Amino acid sequence: MSKNPLKNIESINLGGGHRMTPQRRLVFDVLMKSQDHPTAAEVFMRVKNSMDSISLATVYNCLDTLVSAGAIKQVNLDREPSRYCGNLEPHAHFHCESCSSVLDIELNEGAEASKSVIIPKGAKAEKFEVAVRGKCPKCARRKN
Amino acid sequence: MSKNPLKNIESINLGGGHRMTPQRRLVFDVLMKSQDHPTAAEVFMRVKNSMDSISLATVYNCLDTLVSAGAIKQVNLDREPSRYCGNLEPHAHFHCESCSSVLDIELNEGAEASKSVIIPKGAKAEKFEVAVRGKCPKCARRKN
DNA sequence: TTTTTATCAAGAATTATTCTAAATAATAAT
DNA sequence: ATTATTATTTAGAATAATTCTTGATAAAAA
Incomplete structure (x- = not known):
């Protein structure tokens, strides 16, 4: 589950x-x-x-x-x-702008967030977070 | 500036x-x-x-x-x-857990957030956001 | 047991933000 | 120009998610 x-x-x-x-x-x-x-x-x-x-x-x-x-x-x-969220696996979130629902989305292998970003000198990065905003499948289907 | x-x-x-x-x-x-x-x-x-x-x-x-x-x-x-934030260039944010300050951080070329994530079928992604949490240079330097 | 510590529940307090309503100012229409 | 319309500003009230406070309860330690 x-x-x-x-x-x-x-x-x-x-x-x-x-x-x-x-x-x-x-x-x-x-x-x-x-x-x-x-x-x-x-x-x-x-x-x-x-x-x-x-x-x-x-x-x-x-x-x-x-x-x-x-x-x-x-x-x-x-x-x-x-x-x-009970899902402890590394993953990102999709956030629907119409209905505010949140979906887990998978991260592509090899696409580590840590490599996509240039951390400032001296800073200690601890957590990376990726979020996508848009329309969820249900809301995208609706006309308006 | x-x-x-x-x-x-x-x-x-x-x-x-x-x-x-x-x-x-x-x-x-x-x-x-x-x-x-x-x-x-x-x-x-x-x-x-x-x-x-x-x-x-x-x-x-x-x-x-x-x-x-x-x-x-x-x-x-x-x-x-x-x-x-007045910076309209694509960039991510570093968020310091100690002092709550926020720093702009650059995105590595070719590391498009859109490619690091598997969008659900039927969903329409509009914006991607990357955030890093940790200690900013100032706070990382402090002992405690 | 007795004492200490953690937890729970109800409601008050906090705080960022939004809303309301009246006053003001800018623009468009006459 | 004058009037009518629409947008903006302001102060303060309202909202809503979350946290705090307090007293009661319960579990663990002594």
Whole structure:
């Protein structure tokens, strides 16, 4: 299903005395089942199906913790709400200008982002990010 | 100084009945003089030196208009406030995780972002964006 | 147990940005 | 020129995503 090598959340070490909790487990599970890069509010709604008492603040906390632990990725495109992604493989994102949906896109082999860019002297590059903006297949098909 | 081919704002066609105004002129001039990708609030402070009566809302309006006209670029990185950039040449951005500064970085020739990525069938890609995150030269030099 | 530490939940607070409405200014039409 | 139209500016209110605060709960350590 998802490309996350973590079989299940039990194998995640949250680090620093952080505990695995039912809430964190559920948030992680929702992301493993999602292909659509949900926002925190969307994760909240989905998690509520399994645990009605959970709060939005807790969902934010869980997402932050999981991102810090490297179990999921946070995706920020333009000024829109953050989205979350369970796919830990290196990949880029396609962002639809019409419907705001986000699609994972594969990186071509040998086309390392690190080689496409000239890093300033003395700077230490840590992460590379490629984003494409345009119309997703659904929206491109529509006339208007 | 800047890599914007528009010699001055008079040559900009804002389109759609939009007028060139003193405020828009000043906002554009500030960006032409800036290499540091200022936020709207920073542009506001700089413009205030020349026109004390200008309001923050107007700076936002002017920035939006200039972005729509293609005279400047808006740069959104992570969840931070939008920054604005007078450099219209194709380039990428380096984003310092310590001090949040943004540096323009050059793209290697032949390393077109469009070739490094596999666009989904049916999607229409319009813009490509490459961002690098890490420590800028200043921050990399510091111990901590 | 008792103590410590982490977590959760609800709602308040924050902050960048957008919206509203009234005043002003520029342009077009008469 | 005068009037009518349209765009712009401004101040402040509104919005919305996210973070913070606080008290209660729960787990882990002593």
